[in-house]
Amino acid sequence: MTASLVAQVAIGGLLMGLVYALVAAGLSLIFGLMDVVNFAHGELLMLAMYAVFEIHAAFGLDPLLQLPLVAALLFGIGVAIYRLLIARALGVRFNTGMVQIFVTFGLSIFLVGAAQLAFGSDFRSIDNGVLSGRTVHLGQIVLPLPQVAAGLVCLLAFAALMAISRTEFGQALEATREDRDAVALIGIDRDRIFSLGWGIGAATVGIAGVMLANFYYISPTVGSNFALIAYVTVALGGFGSLAGALVAGLLIGLVEALTALFIDPSLKQVGVFAIYVAVLMFRPRGLFGRL
């Protein structure tokens, strides 16, 4: 095993980690805003990937060019989910915590079924995009271009998300998070902020989905794996923390790749989970969690 192979695997893991981080960021944003864990998060990713595939098949539009389109589409889906389901789930008088968990679980089952109905259960992939099959050479290290592009785009999206959190809107988000009742008094429309939060959360997943569709298979159940990693990322980084999601995403990508290389590819997630359990022993609220 050469050093360049290890470096290549490690960099590949970090690139994937950036995708994980972006998927997790959407989840974390929504959680931080309203204490809701979206158990249909992976299905949003799946919807984005199918959108890319179908648009590509119908109009030949390259996945990369679809970024704004699919992000906007997912934004709309996110807002719709909030308005139709989550707003109601938050309004129930009983068991609010449990209702939101199982409403989003029900949604995830529903969306998997809908995808099966609309797109069939076969695995699909896009292999004639602009990026497909190309590689990047850094000395001895060879990296597939789709992964490199995915990592970079996700990093950019992450930076944009960080920037948003510093704007006036971001401050409003923060205020809503800090004190839900007080914001109503100072004239921030809570419902509007929550809708936007869901829109942005879903749009970030949409961006990750577009980049993933360049090199990952597409199926109705593809979301569950990524969702699982996203929950672990968010819990590891600390619920509601963007920086935590980034660090934890990178860590998970790296550990996953190295476990696959040094131990066994089929155990790569066990390595990730072991790190998670170890960290939670010492920091029950995650690396960046507010204690």
Add this chain to the structure above:
Amino acid sequence: MATSPRPNAITRRRTRELVVGAALLVVLALLPLPIAGTYLRGLMVLTLLYAGLAQGWNILGGYCGQISLGHALYFGIGAYTSTLLYTRLGIPPTLGLFAGAALGALAALAVGWPCFRLSGHYYAIATLVVGLMVLLLVQNWGFVNAAMGITIPFRTESWVQLQFRVAVLPFYYVMLGYAAIAWIVAWVVEGSRWGYIWRAVKDDVAAARSLAVRVFPSKMAAAAISGAIVGAGGALYAQYVGFIDPDSVLGLSLSVLIALPAVVGGVGTLWGPLLGAAVLIPVQQLSVAWLGSSGNGVDLMIYGALIMGLALARPQGLVSLFGVRSQAGGEVVDDA
């Protein structure tokens, strides 16, 4: 001081529960006689199994308020324990059942020990992750045949071995017994010191501590009972189906399936798991049978929509339709 209190709302309610429970048991014991179809009987077997499993989940998730998304772990441990004892050592599943329950309880304690320090969503996700970790390990563990699973060979028709040429009707009574025992356990603990303490822990930990409630041990007790009931269910399921593999007895979707009847029926209530299973399992199975056989996804859409609809329309659970008070913070507005 130890004079017996006059009958009050609590003692009256508990007596009524016993009477209704006994009547229901009689009805359920007679039910398969007019219903002859193997398919419908099989449906009833599954419904009773999930009624028992959800009753077990409800001890920890409902009364004690620790929303576990990893109960498939205890189910799988029960299933693998009794199956391995039977196929490797010839120990009859009627005994393996207890070994499975004991190991299920031990596993629940082992998971609870680190996880009960976590609160809210952190706890739910930790249980989910631990469950999946074990799933992945078992998928790669050659000793238990890894992802290939284990087939339980048919040897001889026997109640001790829980093996029957035509398994559906005998297993209907096995599962009825299982669901009944789970119900009785829930009835007993609900009226005991533990039942009160768990609900106090769920509602307000600091107030519970001020009343000398030892929070961590009480959660561990709930976990052990919960894990034992679900572990026993896993052992029975393995014997009924005759084949187990990691995905079918340890998967994430199973963890949700175990919790759902309690959630839909009414968390922290005695009748919730039963009622929820009676609604959810037939809907799920029948929609697969009628609509989903071609894998077109309509069955999943119906099931998902049903879960969303019931959770939103009846957040306090279906039991509220019968005027049973919700245990989860809120009086039931009787709008029936």
Add this chain to the structure above:
Amino acid sequence: MTPDPILRICNVSKTFGTVAANVDVSFDVGRGEILGLIGPNGAGKSSLFNAIAGAETPDAGEILLEGKRISGLGAVACTRAGIGRTFQVVRSFDSMTVLENVMVGAFARHARTRPAMAQALEVIAFCGLVPRADVPAHALTPPEKRRLEVARALATQPSVLLLDEMLTGLTPTEAQAGMRLVRDVRARGITVLMVEHVMEVLLPLIDRAVVLHLGRKLAEGSPAEVVRNPDVIRAYLGDRYVA
């Protein structure tokens, strides 16, 4: 000083970050008395209250109940030793009825349901909550919730009952009823330690007062002595009111 102390606070200090909540506070609580722990906001009452109830551990000093140290043992051990407490912001178990709430307290002394229920019913009658026994706790009025807190704590059979701002925010009529309840509690032989920041409501009720100010003990004595103490007047009203 106090002839027969049941509870002794000995040189207790507690710091949160850079804020000294309690500095070397010492006083005794006599058996069977109603003692008021008073002081303006930020005097360190809550911190001391929580230390006695076991919810917090003092940095220095110790708290003795019947001569045995209870400080630093945790809330559960303190309750077992005989300290009962209420919360300033009521913390009822909202999914449970009044009777069930009080039974949780009774289970501190009884392993079995039947005696626990009998004791809970007795305490509920004592606190005047019989008509509300089967009502869910969340449906109670605010003064009823305060009564429920007292009933729950009494069910643990305390020898000392700590009441945290039990009379604050009540109407005069409700406060009168609350004071009757406190006197009844003392008549059961239970020592009462009440924390209030409004002195006036407390003075007719208590036997003695301990005044805290900026974390230190400022004065101690009968209500009449305490209100005449210039340091106390200064702490509450500012310098210009001191003759």
